[in-house]
Amino acid sequence: QSDITIALQLEPPHLDPTSAAAQAIDSVVYTNVFEGLTRFMGDGSIVPGLAESWEVSEDGKTYTFKLREGVAFHDGAPMSAEDVKFSLDRARAEDSANAQKALFDGIAEVTVLDPASVQLTLDEPNGSLLFNLAWGDAVIVSEASIADIKTNPVGTGAYKFAEWVQGDRIDLTRNDAYWGDAPALESATFKFISDPTAAFAAVMAEDVDVFDNFPAPENLPQFEADPRFQVLVGSTEGETILSTNNKQQPFDDLRVRQAIAHAIDRQAIIDGAMFGYGTPIGSHFAPHNPAYVDLTGNSPHDPDKARALLAEAGHPEGFETTLHLPPPSYARRGGEIIAAQLAEVGITAEIINVEWAQWLESVFKGKNFGLTIVSHTEPMDIGIYARPDYYFQYDNPEFQTLMETLNTTTDPGERDALLQQAQQIISEDYVNGYLFQLAKLGVAKAGVQGLWLNAPTAAIDLTGVSWSE
Amino acid sequence: MSRGLWIGSLLTALMLGLALLSLVWTPYPYEQLDIPNKLMPPSLTHPLGTDHFGRDILSMIMVGIRTSMGVAIVAVAIGLAFGIPLGLLASQRKGGWIDEVIMRTNDVIFAFPLLAMAILITAVFGPSATNAIVAFGIFNIPVFARVTRGGALSLWEREFIFAARVAGKSRLRISAEHILPNILGILIVQGTIQFALGIQVEAALSFVGLGVQPPTPSLGRMLADAQTLVTIAPHIAIFPGLAIITIVVGLNLMGDGLRDWLDPRLRVVRA
């Protein structure tokens, strides 16, 4: 068998990874259709992509990338340094529609040295530049095809875009002119099935070979028990947290936030909402990261202590607040459980189910909320705690300085230490309720091999996927 | 009273009884989570089993019936409160401009598929039981206006209405004194039908997340929760579904029975 059908929960709105936040775009095109200078591997490491190698200047402000030879876009045009400059300039331009413009913030200039080398000049050293360039938002696109990139993406990857039946599927076919090792599969179809019931049925009926991010954890035991299938349990970059509006009464009181942290029973939430899948976390950091420290001990489930803290903070009878829940089931189900747990210590949280658009509008932009549950799926995003205007409105100068130091630090050991310190600070400030690291739950037919177990970024890297006998 | 009316009233009374009982007693507190005991099949301790949070399904159904009935009743009440006066007004001057305006407005409301309207309303004001009620209530207005107008129009041609007009009574007064009591029968029948429809609409809206919000259980919400679990624990989908069917069958049987019972043609024969 040389084709594969992969189901995704969400359909991409369009296929330009450089002008939207939608992860579904990356799921389809990242490394398959589009490639960047660097790229993520399944274990989260950064490896060369279209850049064969690079050199960093002494002061850490100049990066010189050596591009691979013989790389061509799907339309036949060769990929050159001009394309890299075009792509990066486009992404960081004033009127750019790039959803992660911040990735390119420190870049002062992109210079074409020769057709096979590009130089990036930075304002100041940036320890995460190679990491940033691995993102889907930083892939190299071709100027010739930029006009209809959204419906007909032309990249350099191992697969070419073939067809998109909106509302149903996207087909990719193998790019025979690919510069790298030829992938095993000749074609791949992405189908979009967001409904959990339909997802279950589609897998059971063997309509799909792989279901990336299977939406109903409750059904996984059935697949485990079925020899036709394998269940792939990995980790995502998603820290699932009970975000708290730190500027709003009564959450501006540390004791109240601490009380909430003690009111929460993480394991019950993981069991009830995720059917046991997920790793408890005590801070905003992914457990698979080398710099991770387990801080769950800062907030064990202790309703009595929670009640005592509330009384101390002047809320012996508890208080009322809102709990905004976006659509994913970790939020909707988790929210119901949390509301019940909060009720036990006297806090009445009114559940408000919102769609993502409303969530963005009223919670994220409007900061009009008490509590909300959301999984922060960007990799290495602890830096958001240094932004006082970020929706949970945590404003701690100490933390902000720490992050500035981190940004200019390139030594891995030092960076780990700084990151651990950062985890400590927010954990002890009980900025948010830290719940669990979102598991990556995939289901695949038994014969499929080479799929990513974890999700350092949203991607289904087809280059390594194949069928066993 | 016919057998259908008996059975219908009995079923309705039973469900209503469960709903009222839930105000003072349920086997377990419906909001009590017991996650270690989730998805238990029916047993002696939990007659209808437990759901994915380990809540007692019987208790939730009892409260759910209450919620669903409450939503449906209020929506019907909205329809009655606005539909009857509008229908009466329209019928008083058949073909007049008031009649035209009312009936054309009704046509427009009618042209919106109920669900599309509910979706629009919830898109604007967010999903909530209140918005579901408003959506279905608005939909009910033309229903009752039409039934009222239809019934009233034929009455206005009846001789006893002429007699009342000869007695100098105003149209308003005649509407209240003669028209309304004589169309009460069809209104009650229509009311039970809309009530039954309301139960179904609430279920449908809550099922797609546009109706009653957690943690309040409603029959539709329970089904929505059950959707992904139906393969591993069918009982959590089956029982709320059966509850909906029982209420609706009960109400429909009652409506049909009442119609036969109130039908003036049959009444004359009985007298």
Next chain:
Amino acid sequence: MSLLEITGLSVSIAGKPILRNVDLSVAKGEIVAVTGESGSGKSMTAFSVMQLLPENAEIGGAIQLDGTELTALPEAQLCAMRGARIGMVFQEPMSALNPVKTIGDQVVETILIHGALPRDQARAHAHEMLSRVGLPPDQFSPTRFPHELSGGQRQRVVIAMAIALRPDLLIADEPTTALDVTTQAQILDLLKGLVSEFDMGLLMITHDLAVVSDMADRIVVMRAGEVVETGPTRQLFARMNHPYTRMLFEASRHSVELPEKHGAEALLSVQDVVRAYRLPRTKLFGPAEYHRAVDGVNFTLRKGERLGLVGESGCGKSTLTRAILGLEPVQGGQILLNDAPVYTERGADLAVRRGMQVVFQDPFGSFNPRHRVARLITEPYHLLDAPPTGAERADAIAEALRAVGLSPDDARKYIHEFSGGQRQRIAIARALIIKPDLILFDEAVSALDVSVRARILDLVAELCESHDLSYLFISHDLSVVRTITDRVLVMRAGRIVEEGETELVFSNPRHPYTQALIAAAPVLPDIDIDHRSHPHV
């Protein structure tokens, strides 16, 4: 051997006996009329012959058509019989035809289902039949739908259907009751002609003795499911052995004595009144068109006068009534009661309305079924500034009920507890209760059986004596108007065509329309019962 021979027929529905031991026969070429009051079982007898009784009916006795026993025949053979050997015409021409099929098709169908003729010949034959009943295809296209014909024309279609295959027996159940007198005369003539032409037996059902006496060779009188008397027309009328027959006869030509009229002041004055209804537009643009239901009517009703208004269906009688009552605006002229207009800009004037009350035709539809009699008959009190209350009110109710021959106890009952005649009495009580100057009777006795009608007419005459009534009596029934009024108006298509002293108009009509009307009305044979020997007494 007769064509149709019914012996000992009994029918019961759901255990309730409907017909008891009915004997009846019809010979070829003979017209047999079954008569009797409402509910006496006339229609059930007809349905028994057709074997189209309700499903839960049980039938006993024998019905033989030309020697074939119909009650024992299997359904398939009955179907072959119906329409081919027995034809039937029903009372309501308006609803007896399928509204969605053309008249031609409906006639053709009779021929086709019996396989009598191939399709094209069947069509030709159907056209022939339509011509025979007076609807020649070149004038009345067979592709018309029933709603495009008048009542009389529809009845002709039904007859054409029934006789298309020249049945041996034709059954006609009240074939003319729903029609105007002039149309009735034409249809009756048509039936008579067909019987002699085709040599059919005709079993005709009617409650109208005058029609019976004109048409029938033999008469069967029924009461409560039984045949009380039967015999050749002349003989039966001459003898009238059974008191019920005699009662029917007397009631049918019942006349009352009105007290002398008096007073000459105008009570109601109708001047050039026009009531026009806007017609649905036929052109998208252009002026609206109007139908003048009442078209320039002029008359005066004086105090103490009993005025009649006759005319055929749809001529505008009821419209005029509503205008007089001030229920609708008029588009021209004016209506004055005691010199005050009944309808003003602000609607009806209550003070003026106090002077008028009305009695309607339908004894079943005239009352709100949810109210008790006391409340029903005091409804006109609404017109009074200070209506009586308490004991005074109770007395007034009792008095009004007594005046119409009911008991004061009836005040507590609901309307469904009364018979049609009693209801009409209650309607009169309601009209009397505020002692109006004028009462309008709109077809007030048309829906009643003859015996009941006679008693209501007596009541009106009595009330004239005791209450000094003035009224406008509206009816299409000439004989009633003749006895209950002093003066009469003849209306046609919205206009008054003749006006005069009742007796004068009836004995010497001047307008051709009045003449036609009177000529068409069937009359009872002139038999003086009082001067006859009574064998039973």
Next chain:
Amino acid sequence: MLRYTLKRLISLMLSLAVASLVIFAVIEIAPGDPAQFMLGVNAQPDTLAALRAELGLDTSKPDRYLAWVGGMLQGDFGTSYTYRTPVAGMIADRLWVSLPLTIYALVISILLAFPAGIYAASRRGRIGDAAMMGTTQLGVAIPNFWFAMMLVLVFAVNLRWFNAGGFPGWDKGLRTGLHALTLPAIALALPQASILARVMRSALLDVLGEDFMRTARAKGLSRGQAIWRHGLRNALIPVLTIIGLQVSFLLAGAIIIEQVFYLPGLGRLIFQAINARDLIVVESVVMLLVFVVITVNFMVDLAYAVVDPRLRTRT
């Protein structure tokens, strides 16, 4: 007939105009900025403004309304905010699922309901009638999405006769397509068939009591013949009304059933679009649904005139 048609047509236009205003007004006050949604949480203000301009969200409301309506009149429904493709095309694609589904359901509904209704009416009061009416009573009460869940449980998960969801596309062949739509169509059709059967029965019973049915029997037609030749067409008038109403119920019901079976139809489009704040798509789909309902009612009115000659001359 022409006048009748014209009058209906004018009333149809008016209804559509009012409906379009209502829809536009409601959508306009809906919170949620499509541009913000598309760019996600890290979007910067200048990026947002650029996108808003690109989407035409910066013009005035009346202008937007007129542009929308004007476009629709020419078959141009605008461009989807999120997909950046013409809405008309998206709707057309989805219609190829929703419309066949609705029609399929309607056909099933009629095929079940007519014989059932006729059978029950002709056996009025007997055991067959009672059984049929009992069944339809249940059928009316069953929520179609619950029924859909049960169908999936039995026929897709346990028996594996059908797929539990998804639509392979018509290019895979008519049979494959219909096969995928069968369970959804049944789930949609059964409650509607029950209603229709009940209406059919009572309409027939009403007609059976009419005088012209007696006339037909007196002509020599058997009971069955009389029902077939004279009863049905007259009974069709109330039945037509219900069928007209059902189209809107089926379309609306399809919105939910499409969710359960994961069919790429209009219903899913509308939910997706709402979640993505793709307002132009929401507006257009709702407008289309309203248009279909109004047009079906219009056609039902015309069908009346075909069935009932009295309406051809009367107005």
